[in-house]
């Protein structure tokens with residue numbers, strides 16, 4: 104460890120210092136294990152012996168192939184091809200095979216609109232509508248290999264549109280409905296999409312938000328778009344351009360439910376999903392068919408211990424994110440599960456909407472984000488206590504590190520101290536879950552994503568590329584995996600450069616992590632966010648977790664701001680739990696007690712909110728700008744830009760003090 108008190112960066116240092124120690128452990132209960140798919144190490148053992156054979160067994164056991172593959176894996180770094188020569192249809196796997204297997208009447212989707220209207224959709228109905236819409240797309244001139252853009256609220260038609268594309272071999276590119284016209288047209292133009300599927304509007308926070316005007320604005324600037332299909336949801340007035348625009352319900356009405364699922368090559372492009380990353384233009388992340396479907400079907404089954412006959416699964420993500428692609432559309436439907444899909448926000452009409460929905464549908468598996476859990480903490484445990492949550496048996500989290508205290512709150516107030524929690528680490532680029540407990544087999548520790556899944560090879564390494572066995576380092580993946588991205592659309596050089604160049608022979612994900620002395624992995628956030636305080640490399644996650652472990656704190660964001668004495672100083676932004684009040688000095692001392700004096704924030708601001716991306720991740724870069732007195736540039740990717748102005752105003756007040 105570096106000497107305390109020196110700012111000399113040439114000294115030997117830990118790649119990332121490991122400060123906190125969490126000793127609570129939660130083995131799966133005997134009651135849970137009694138009915139769990141995996142309770143021992145056999146999957147890990149099999150995969151360790153031969154990972155390609157392991158994945159091949161998953162592919163043949165979990166997916167129906169129209170033609171078997173010749174080669175499991177062709178690997179020429181950075182290019183991977185899985186199940187080469189094999190053919191399948193992804194929509195067939197998500198729909199037809201369940202109907203043919205006698206499950207046509209099984210409920211695929213319990214859809215809940217924000218105003219309280221509902222739709223119940225069986226596998227047979229979903230198959231019919233997907234087939235009809237696939238025929239519609241063909242009539243609009245969409246062919247295998249074309250790209251189709253989707254810009255919709257959380258309505259069942261989003262899943263229908265995605266599956267209809269898959270059925271005919273067109274790639275979809277879903278753009279989150281909260282994004283602007285400019286973001287949409289950039290993505291349409293990059294993909295050169297032929298058709299755009301949108302809606303008049305959708306419900307959010309009790310009101311209709313219009314989508315069609317943004318779609319129109321985008322299409323003024325997208326020469327490749329030939330047709331726009333408009334789903335009627337909001338009921339708001341829209342302008343329809345003659346010859347270009349069509350109502351979804353009118354097109355569907357006349358369409359046949361017969362649309363044979365044609366076999367596609369395993370490496371057929373299934374979708375593009377754009378991620379904005381930290382800099383530069385959005386990257387169109389490419390995912391293909393056979394490997395991706397294998398990965399999401401496998402992880403959805405084992406990570407959530409899915410019992411497809413009895414479980415009711417609910418993933419709260421939007422279909423516009425990878426989590427919605429993999430764990431609303433492809434994973435659950437491929438597994439023939441019953442799931443809940445919810446259109447709106449968690450606090451409409453009351454702060455207990457999520458718990459009301461769980462009770463109403465008897466949800467058994469609930470998958471949400473740490474940012475949501477911390478918001479629920481802020482609203483207080485009385486909200487979930489209003490409802491019977493006893494149907495729940497597995498809880499999951501994704502998107503950010505979960506602070507141990509938020510984990511404990513989730514465990515206690517949502518899981519009734521009975522449900523295993525799976526903290527799942529993965530990325531848009533990995534396609535599916537990579538690091539996670541298996542709920543019937545893994546003893547969890549609050550805040551740790553535990554171990555790589557069977558079939559996944561991860562290693563921590565230091566600045567010199569040496570393996571780290573205990574302590575902090577860079578999280579790398581050492582073997583290809585079936586759901587891996589196949590590239591960045593139109594930019595193979597950027598693909599190699601971004602993911603495969605920093606460490607020879609490895610995929611580097613951009614995240615830091617630490618390994619404890621029992622081999623558990625703890626994600627520490629993006630390495631770009633790691634702070635350097637007098638030569639100590641401290642992760643934002645650990646300081647944030649120390650703050651959240653104080654009973655008055657619901658949420659915290661921490662950044663390193665330039666400091667003349669220590670190189671960087673820790674600045675913290677803290678949201679308090681409902682009804683709590685606390686002195687900043689108390690919190691500073693609390694951090695010192697929890698993880699050490701070196702991690703004591705120099706300044707703490709109490710704030711009502713934090714700048715977050717639209718998928719709920721804290722934007723530390725913006726907070727760093729605020730802390731260092733820089734002007735904030737583009738905030739269009741923020742969920743709520745007004746909070747930045749407010750934080751800037753507060754920073755100015757403190758500077759004047």
Ligand code: 7RM
Pocket residue numbers: 378425426500501502503504505526527528529530531532552612613614626627628629718
């Ligand atoms: C699924 C998703 C990816 C980034 C990733 C991490 C962070 C996601 C966790 C997590 C700690 C987790 N895709 N991340 N899950 N960090 N623990 N369980 O979120 O492409 O939008 O983001 O999210 O930094 O690199 S994503």
